[in-house]
Amino acid sequence: MTAPRANRPLLNRNLAEFGTTIFAEMSALAARTGAINLGQGFPDTDGPEQVREAAVRALRDGRGNQYPPGPGVPELRTAIAAHQQRHYGLEYDPDQEVLVTAGATEAIAAALLALLEAGDEVIALEPYYDSYAACIAMAGARRVPVTLRPHEGAFRLDLDELRSAVTPRTRLLLLNTPHNPTGTVLSREELSAIAALAVERDLLVVTDEVYEHLVFEGEHLPIAALPGMRERTVTISSAGKTFSFTGWKVGWVTSTQELVTAVRSAKQFLTYVASGPFQYAVAEALRLPDTYFTAFREDLRAKRDLLCTGLADAGVKVFRPAGTYFVTADIRPLGESDGIGFCRSLPKRAGVVAIPNAVFYDDTEAGTPYVRFAFCKRKGVIEAAIERLSNLRK
Structure with a gap:
């Protein structure tokens, strides 16, 4: 045959x-x-017992055993908004500006599929998490790497190289800080320069911040907190790295209503929804004390x-x-x-x-x-x- x-x-x-x-x-x-x-990068121990028990309670109580709401369960969306306010002073409407996803990887895929068209250019910091390249390709766009280079015991971003990489076809900057695999944490000065470039050239920014609570030197500063950036930034994070439950696949997007609506338009045709009972548990995890x-x-x-x-x-x-x-x-x-x-x-x-x-x-x-x-x-x-x-x- x-x-x-x-x-x-x-x-x-x-x-x-x-x-x-x-x-x-x-x-x-x-x-x-x-x-x-x-x-x-997965832990070999489980996360907090009280968070695991919260997932068990949700299962036993019948919460999340069927399809959860498309944007995510209200308890988790409220907890995500509260987390952004508590740690970074960023205010988001949990009903309009928060979207729950099947981990950060789906959030990245949905954001790139929603926001890119064939021929658009995406600048990504190289080396990069391998799904970035695949998602850019699936969107029919072109990736433009800007390489972090060794300097004085760390991998650093050349801001002049970043600026030179922007062309009239550039649609989006794809950032990751803290950065996998190098461990680089972009400084306030670097992020301010990136923000100024994004505003000047009217670029969207998708930022992967899954390691936000694992900064050993410096600080984690969401670029969405900088002037002119909230309205052009899609911020992505997840529970897997922060709470050592990588198998639960609970991630999220925070942004403006318009950008969240765009990302959700793609996300609904990927998993539609996922991780129902775990969403309730992650809501409790995000409220853990400092x-x-x-x-x-x-x-x-x-x-x-x-x-x-x-x-x-x-x-x-x-x-x-x-x-x-x-x-x-x-x-x-x-x-x-x-x-x-x-x-x-x-x-x-x-x-x-x-x-x-x-x-x-x-x-x-x-x-x-x-x-x-x-x-x-x-x-x-x-x-x-x-x-x-x-x-x-x-």
Whole structure:
């Protein structure tokens, strides 16, 4: 039997460059080899007991077992609006300016599909979370990377390079701060310059802030709080990273009524709704006292420092992150230069899995020597990984 349209590829050509994600490949490698997985960014412990119990209560009480409202349950939308006011002084109408999504990844997809048209250009900070490139491609738009480059132990944004990347076709800036995978936290001065550029060139901004409560140096400042930015910014966050429930897939969008309506128009044809009972639990999580957020951050700070020290002792150059779950290491001091090959061989050599940063770059050469390790694991797991990695110098 002849396959239908045998001369035509089955996969939409916009997605032809995207295969299985590196996270799936490396997590499967960890499972197959028994290596310690410091690759994919998920915690190996659950979040607060009271939040888990809130989800159980919702299930037992029949809340969320059927389709929740399209914008999200009112309790969660109210809690999200209160969170933005409490932490950043940003006011949003929970009925018109808040949208609940199936994690931040769906929020990003819905925002880009809603706001972009074929031929639009999107500036993204490179290296970038891999779904950004795929979502831009699905929208038929063109990504324009602006590379964060190593400088004095961190990865920094060149504002002149950013300004030069803007053309008459630029529609949108896609930001991520705190930044995955580099751990960079954009400063107030940098964000103010980006905001001024967006206002000057009349650009929309979509900003991924899922690591907002994991800033170890500096501060997290939503760009929507800066002058002229609330009306042009779609802010995205989620519960997964802040409360260690990545499997619940509860994210959200806050913006103006007009922008939220646009994003919802795309979102309703993706998952429609999701995570019903968990929405009630996340509403309770967002109301946790400041002591929770402080303790969570300090726990991750200690793990960051532990892993950074261990990696340095193993012989790599470490870029100590100002935020997020991740440490980037330069493997060239080990006499290595190919991060992808290094990561594929690391389980056999050292019993540890990491992620090669090159997959987050359009300019793969710029990312080739860098490798990302996650420290959102139990202390004992990190210590065991450090012990294994110490063999790299032998």
